[in-house]
Amino acid sequence: MKGARRKSGASGREGHARARRARLALGGALALAVVVSAAARAPQAEGEPDAASAPLPGLAVELDAKVRARIARHSPLPPLSPSPANAVADDPRAARLGRFLFFDEGLSSTGTVSCATCHDPAQGFGDGKSLAVGISRLDRHSQSLWNVAHNRWFFWDGRSDSLWSQALQPLEDAREMGSTRLAVAHRLHKDAALRAAYAALFGALPPLDDAARFPAAGRPVPGDAEHPHARAWAGMTEADRRAVDRVFANVGKALAAYQRRLTASRSPFDVFVEGLAEEDPEKLAALDPSAQRGLALFFGRANCRLCHHGPTFSDLEFHNNLVPPLAADLPLDKGRADGIERVRADAFNALSEHVDARDEAAVLRLETLKDAPESWGAFKTPSLRNVALSPPYMHQGQLATLEDVVRYYSTLEDAVVPRGHRERILVPQEFSDVEVADLVAFLESLTDEGVAPELLRAPTSPLPPPPKTTAESEAGGLAR
């Protein structure tokens, strides 16, 4: 006790010994108390409350501070970064031209297929099919284009490194739109409005009237120099080929300018996140109790956020989630392993002469790509924003509904374990039926269809409407 007199000699040593025993007892008791307390909390799953996080009114689940911080990092969706390689990325005139081209079936060799054929606004910018069908059937599922511009790599295998260069591949793919860059250039040239819209952004087209210099169709065909398209292409001068490549690239840039506007960023989940920060019960009610339980699972025990993290709910990278192929007779799909090889070889990648300005970050990503065993059979993590709008799911549309997806991760039934690398953290989650329903409810809460309606349909013209006259403005002239 404070103020006790110091004792000397034998009684002092005895006193010291008693004090030491007392300290041992005190320290042991203290440590034991801590251990017991920790043990009492041991069954606590991540996300369950601690003393510091009393439940809020309107909050149907208890979320600890760490999970709340984690949730907060998933909203809001940030604005898009500038696109140095695409000088017209944010030009409304380019977006209008790109929107026109997106819906233009005249860009296909058959005149029957447009970008919107596989990326239908009415179907979540997907197509509702397991495998895409353009001119003929492809081997993968059409991805949704919601928030597509937030990606780092494009296609399921990431074989394009920019949104504008991605747009070019379907144009020339024989199964998709079956066209050629020369044909695309001629399409622009022959339509007065397209020609004018193009010129306003990129300058005049090459003299495509000269059929000798610019055949009706032609493109490089890797591995098949005798293909008619390749022969036509090879017959052109180098300067003319580069001029057509430039037109082709510009078409991609206009398409990208339109697709950059397909953003979905204010879902009930985003309102809920605001509610957490503001402790606003009304905003918290944006998610019903089932969706809130699903949220707690998503960011907690189920660990979905390990791959589906960030404001887009995607790490933008590639994983093999062992999902079995749609059918045994489909070609073996190497996924990202193939994509790495193709993006390096892409004539329109970040290192190409067709970038408007060098994007150093994109160049660094490209130059540091690694050939790793884990890329084999890996596919890009899709964003979960608006995921409810575009079934089916997975790279071959193997799973029809969101419930099927959640049940797949619950059991990993029929999972295909590769001979090489597998994602070691992927283990059956063993969700109850209620938990399945809750997770689906949460995924559905990531839906925002609030994009401007005109973005969901073709414009009447690729050119912007003429400015209204004063009389028209006063009379409340016709809407565009």
Add this chain to the structure above:
Amino acid sequence: MRHPDRIRRSRTGLAALLAGLAAACAAPADAPADGPGESASSAELEISAGSSRISAESSPAGSSSASSSAAPVARGARDLHADPHADEHAWRRGATAGGRWLVLWRPRPDPIPLNAPFEVDVRVLDPATERPVADLDVKVDAAMPAHHHGMNHAPLHEATGAGATTARGMLFHMPGDWELTVDVFAGTVSERARFPVELDG
């Protein structure tokens, strides 16, 4: 999926026990205390939810305090070898496996961001003199041991001085436990230093 926090919580309990016992046994540097009234050594245990961070301070009466607090948890990432007395952009340090070299490293930006590119500066020193060692090759890499995969990028390396290298194009694309490795090569000899990094997200 495995929960590293469960492992950390069990370690928390054990470490707490050891810390408590250690603090209880600590005696004042000078004259022995007189009975239970004297201020006993105490251990402050700071356990944050879901982590194993422990800060133990032992401040017996009459002695200088010998605090060894763990490094402050930085947003997004923390690594377990951070030097708490370093400047704002802390150099982490550790020896290579055979003790031949002392490796210092720091990320830029700091803390390491989740799923965004960062760079790593490395300094290789002689452990005896802590002077830079020249004529070395250094390679930085990282992996997630529990996941059995590494980064999706192989960083570019640039020598920036004697024993100094910068690795560009690093990307930790997933939250969780990473291990950053620094391989040092001198002729036919090479040794590795390992640094665990925990990335939340």
